[in-house]
Amino acid sequence: MSIYQLGVLAMYLPGKKLEELSFFRKLSVHGQKLGIEVLVFTPDDLDGSMNKINALFFHTPTLKWYRKRVPIPGLIYDRCRYQGVDNFHKISKFRTRYSKLRYLSKPLANKWTMHQILLENAEIAAHLPETxxxxxxxxxxxxxxQHQRVFLKPRNGTGGRGIVRLQSMGDSLFILQGRDPQRRIINAQKVNATQISSRLSGWRLEGRYIVQQGIPLTLKDGRVHDFRMLVQKNGKGQWQITGCAGRxxxxxxxTSNLHGGGTATPMELLLKRRFADMAKINAIKNEAYELGMNVAHFTEEKFGIQCEIGIDLAVDSNGKVWLLEVNPKPSREVFYRIGERETYRNAIVRPLEYALWLLKKKPSDNNE
Known part of the structure; x- marks a missing residue:
């Protein structure tokens, strides 16, 4: 029988669907084994008095979701993906109104602000593309x-939406390709300097976009790749690298995002496609893992308590590791897709183990 509760804060997609319902089901099943009842809700599920929620809970015997009206749990795992101004306002309003609740993670900043803060750490700054x-x-x-190849990225975008790559062809000609804000592929097309703005008209680039130095990510078959690293707190409140996989x-x-049609491959296997020397491959892996731990610790130092972060990495032709992005609400499906079932299980269970560690601590022990 569950003796603790963990609230999972989510957001409805159109049609009142939840994006990560499969993940929430797995959280619920593993949570029950640890004595944690997982209650999934959105800001739209608050009742009129604002102190109770109409939460979803997974009933294992029937393998079905049910709802029940309960007080808001005191510990919250925020899994909201904003995907629009309205959703952003909803979650911001919720976190402001219920600021006294405990959250597994404090919010991070947008891509631009995050880049500026990461620059403050010299060891991390050495891995950042110019932005x-x-x-x-x-x-x-x-x-x-300066860079011949650049990426235009929305400051608040997720899942590869609205990302454009521009590559110089000389004589004021460029190759433009990417994904529109609905994640649809924009096929490669030649544009001149005066056509860039018109091609992206309506995107409201100014004030909403960053421009980032492009790291060569193209494999021999023409497809781009990168690496997703997952760093999480364990059941003792300590940072650990759960795993790293190629996309x-x-x-x-x-872009290589799985939601955009990308495929997953083990990190070492992908590195072997580019580097023949195992000593070099091991050095790259060590550099990536050291960077991941540095980013986790520094992010927590700057933003407050964190539960997990996803880190997108690139490795150039010389073997240098680049830090492309820090994601505060990472998915973990990449490990399932490459067959690393134990890593995938850890990726699901560790937020629960960390939550249990927090729930068992005396209030005087909590400094968050």
Whole structure:
């Protein structure tokens, strides 16, 4: 019988569907084994008095979801993916109103602010691509002259939405390709300097986008790749690297996100496709793991208590590891897809073990 409760804060997609319901089911099953009742809810599930929720809970004997009206749990695992201004306002309002609740993780910043903060740490800064705020075509073209290949990314985007790659072809010609804000592939097309803005008209780039130095990510077959590392707290409140896996994008895509059609592959296998020397491969892995731990500790130092972070990494042709992005609400499906079932199980269970550690602590022990 469950003696503790963990609230999972989610957000409805159109049609009142929950994006990660399969993950929440696994959380519920593993939570019951640990004595934790997992209650899934959204800001829309608050009742009129604002002190109770109409929560979803998974009933293992019937393998079905049911609802029940309960007080808001005192410990919250925030899994909201904003996907729009309205959702962002909903979750911000909830966290402000219920600021006295305990959360497994404090919110992080957008991509631009995050980059500026990470620059403060010299060891991490050495792995960051040069990044600037988008401020018009003139500065974009200047940046392209410096780096030949750049990425335009929304400051608050997720899942590869609205990411464009521009590659210089010389003579003021560029190859533009990427994904639109609905994640649809934009096939490679030649544009000149004056056509970039018109091609992306309506995207409201200024104030919403960053421009990032492009790291060569293309494999011999023309597909792009990167690596997703998952760093999590364990049942003793200590950071551990749960795992790292490669992601290979679909044909004609500039992103490798699994939600966008990417495929998963073990980290070492993907590195072996590019580097023949095992000593070099091991050095790359060690560098990546050291970077991951540094990012986890520094992120917590700057933003407050964290439960887990996903880190997107790139490795260039010289074997240098680059830090592309820090994700505060990472998925873990990549480990299931490469057949690392134990890693996948750990990825699900560790937030629960960390939650249990927090729930068992005396209030005077909690400094968050």
């Amino acid at each position: 600037v705020r988008y401020s018009g075509d003139k500065d974009l073209l200047k940046f392209l002259k 290979v994008g679909p044909k004609n895509s500039v």
